[in-house]
Amino acid sequence: MTGGRGAPELLDRMVEGSLEWLDGARPFFHLPANATTDADPNLTLKPLGELAELMHVIASLHPRTDLREQADRLFAFAWEETYDGELFAELIRGEPYATYPVEIYGVFARTGLRNTAVEELLSTTTRLRAWRVAREDHTRTLGVLNAERRIGYPQHADFSTVLGHTALGGLPEPWALDRKAVYGLTHDVFHLTDWGRAPGRLPAELADYLRLWLPSWLENWLEEQLWDLAGELLAVTACLPKAPYDPLAWQRLAAAQAADGSVPETGAAPCPDDPAEAFTACYHSTLVTAFAGTLARIAPEPSPEGAGAAATALRTPCESEAIP
Numbered sequence: 001m002t003g004g005r006g007a008p009e010l011l012d013r014m015v016e017g018s019l020e021w022l023d024g025a026r027p028f029f030h031l032p033a034n035a036t037t038d039a040d041p042n043l044t045l046k047p048l049g050e051l052a053e054l055m056h057v058i059a060s061l062h063p064r065t066d067l068r069e070q071a072d073r074l075f076a077f078a079w080e081e082t083y084d085g086e087l088f089a090e091l092i093r094g095e096p097y098a099t100y101p102v103e104i105y106g107v108f109a110r111t112g113l114r115n116t117a118v119e120e121l122l123s124t125t126t127r128l129r130a131w132r133v134a135r136e137d138h139t140r141t142l143g144v145l146n147a148e149r150r151i152g153y154p155q156h157a158d159f160s161t162v163l164g165h166t167a168l169g170g171l172p173e174p175w176a177l178d179r180k181a182v183y184g185l186t187h188d189v190f191h192l193t194d195w196g197r198a199p200g201r202l203p204a205e206l207a208d209y210l211r212l213w214l215p216s217w218l219e220n221w222l223e224e225q226l227w228d229l230a231g232e233l234l235a236v237t238a239c240l241p242k243a244p245y246d247p248l249a250w251q252r253l254a255a256a257q258a259a260d261g262s263v264p265e266t267g268a269a270p271c272p273d274d275p276a277e278a279f280t281a282c283y284h285s286t287l288v289t290a291f292a293g294t295l296a297r298i299a300p301e302p303s304p305e306g307a308g309a310a311a312t313a314l315r316t317p318c319e320s321e322a323i324p
Contacts, residue, residue, distance in 0.1 A: 007247060011293045012064060014254055017261030018290035019058075019070050021282075022051070024260075026074075028279035031081050036090040041100055045091075047283055049104035052078035054291040056111060057195050062294045071290075079108055085115025092118065096125045099135075099144045106147030122153065132156045138165040139184045142191035163192065168206060174213040179229065182217060186232040189239055196295045199239040207240050214240075218249055227256045228265040231288035235295050243299030250296070253289065263289045 029051055035044050051074060058071035082088060085108065091101040105118055125131060126148065135141045141162050145155045163169040167181050168188035177185065189210070193199050202210075214237055221229045230253055237244055257263045262271040262278065263285040271278040 007250070008297060010250060010254055011297045012067070014250075014257060015058070015062065015067055015290045015293040015297070017257060018263065018286045018293070019067060019074070019261070021261035021286055022074060022290070023070065025275075025279050025283060026077060028276065028283070029078070029081065031087070036087060036094060045100060045104060048078050048081055049100075049107060050284065050287055051075075052104070052107045053195060054287050056107065057197065057291055058294045060197070061298055063298060075111075079113055082108070085113065085118050089115060089117040089121060092121045092125060096121075096128065097130045099140070099147075102126070102151070103143050103147045106150040109152075110150035119151075122151065126153050126156065138162050138169075139167070139187050139191070142166065142188060146191045146194065163188065168192075168210075171205070171209050174216065177217070179221075179226070182221070182229060183232065186229075186236050189236045193239050196235065196239050196291075199241070202239060202241075204241075210236060211240055211242070211244065214244075215246065218246065222249060222252050224266075225256070225268060226266045227253060227263050228285035228288055231263070231285060231292045235288065235292035238292065238295035238299045243296075245296060245299065257289065262286050 029048050031044055031048060032039050035041075055071040055075040055078065059068050059075055062068050062071065079085075085105065088101045088105045091098065095101070102122065105115075105122075108114070135144075141157065142159065145157060145159050145162065148155045166188045167177070167185040172181070189202065190196070192206075193201050214233060218230060218233045218237070221233065230249070234246075234249060234253065237246070253263070256268075258270045262282045264271050264282055265285045271282040
């Protein structure tokens with residue numbers, strides 16, 4: 001494993017292919033008419049929120065103008081699907097204790113896209129006693145706290161304390177982590193670093209732990225051909241000081257990407273021929289590939305001294321480096 005940007009041509013080709021496929025998959029990101037009532041948010045709002053989150057990262061950070069512009073168009077499409085935020089007001093009125101409307105709204109609010117009705121509702125609901133009840137999923141709580149910070153509301157719990165209860169914060173025995181735990185760990189990093197925008201927020205102890213064990217985890221999930229998780233681990237790697245780059249891992253992920261840009265979540269077979277089935281099977285892993293490729297593309301070359309500071313200077317000129 002070596003440091004630095006690695007192969008920009010390969011990374012750009014993977015990001016470009018992923019964005020092309022995602023752009024063609026717009027119809028499947030459309031929200032159904034019952035999105036605010038009885039539709040399953042995991043099948044409707046979750047994909048749209050993930051599209052918005054990761055497209056904004058690419059639109060903000062990728063060095064190529066054409067790819068930034070394409071990602072920005074997809075981000076604008078996601079906002080349009082929410083009817084300029086009116087969707088979130090309906091969701092909050094129906095489920096005042098639900099966190100997912102706040103988490104997704106926070107993606108847009110951090111960019112200045114806001115809705116007055118949503119803000120008025122949240123100023124009440126986020127102060128409710130039920131909102132402050134401890135959640136079993138501490139990683140999810142980090143996401144909620146990050147959303148509160150993005151919107152500008154007081155965080156309902158201490159971020160560092162919650163982080164200490166997560167898979168990452170506990171520094172678990174690396175050989176004992178199963179697939180679910182590793183997914184949780186990657187999202188601990190994403191919430192902590194604001195999805196790679198502020199890598200300097202990662203405490204040194206956690207960065208050292210990740211740098212030591214990520215190569216083994218990555219090799220394991222590449223062997224399992226779980227491309228979705230491998231992509232998330234490559235994104236985490238790019239968030240670390242000195243940004244280690246594994247060319248073989250990227251070549252193996254690139255080999256899993258089809259000619260149309262799609263990346264299957266798992267296995268050697270390409271995405272299904274049926275467009276709807278292909279979307280379900282491939283949208284997240286394709287999003288993750290574009291996201292990870294962007295973070296790897298901008299990772300600074302390591303230096304013997306001050307690598308972490310150099311990463312901060314290059315990546316996050318406007319972000320506070322304190323844990324939120």
